[in-house]
Amino acid sequence: MLSLYYRIWVDLIKRAKIQPGNREKWPIGAMIFMSIAMTSNFTLIMTILQKQLLGFYFYYLELTFLPNYAATLISFIILFFLPWVLINYFLIFYRQKYKSLLKKYPSKEGRLFLTYFLISMFSPIVLIILGIVTGKIGIIF
Numbered sequence: 001m002l003s004l005y006y007r008i009w010v011d012l013i014k015r016a017k018i019q020p021g022n023r024e025k026w027p028i029g030a031m032i033f034m035s036i037a038m039t040s041n042f043t044l045i046m047t048i049l050q051k052q053l054l055g056f057y058f059y060y061l062e063l064t065f066l067p068n069y070a071a072t073l074i075s076f077i078i079l080f081f082l083p084w085v086l087i088n089y090f091l092i093f094y095r096q097k098y099k100s101l102l103k104k105y106p107s108k109e110g111r112l113f114l115t116y117f118l119i120s121m122f123s124p125i126v127l128i129i130l131g132i133v134t135g136k137i138g139i140i141f
Helices: 002-018 026-054 068-104 111-134
Strands: none
Touching (some): 002 026, 002 068, 002 111, 026 068
8 A cells, every 4th residue: 555655656756846847846746735635535534434434523623712714724734634744744755765766666647646636636526416416415424
């Protein structure tokens, strides 16, 4: 499983590095795009797990001292986005591990990452549409 993760990263890095004007900024852009995709997958999995399989929410952060919108945003960032940023940093960028990965894995010219990203972004939308069409939206979300 980690091999696929590394292959997707290598594909993203190689594609990001060849983009015009991206020579210096590619690490932050790559980190943001990969973390967004992983956050989307994790959010979908946790929603299905907590709402449908377990029937209760256990993965939440109460920030009652903040207004509701701020608490929701900060909670989402801490619980869903930040873990993937840290994981990605330590598995890819810490001690420039990506340099050895670039030598080890081939690139698919960005197609592998693009496929992963699009599946990650559109899976929740497809499930919502499927739920509406089947009349079982409550089952999915």
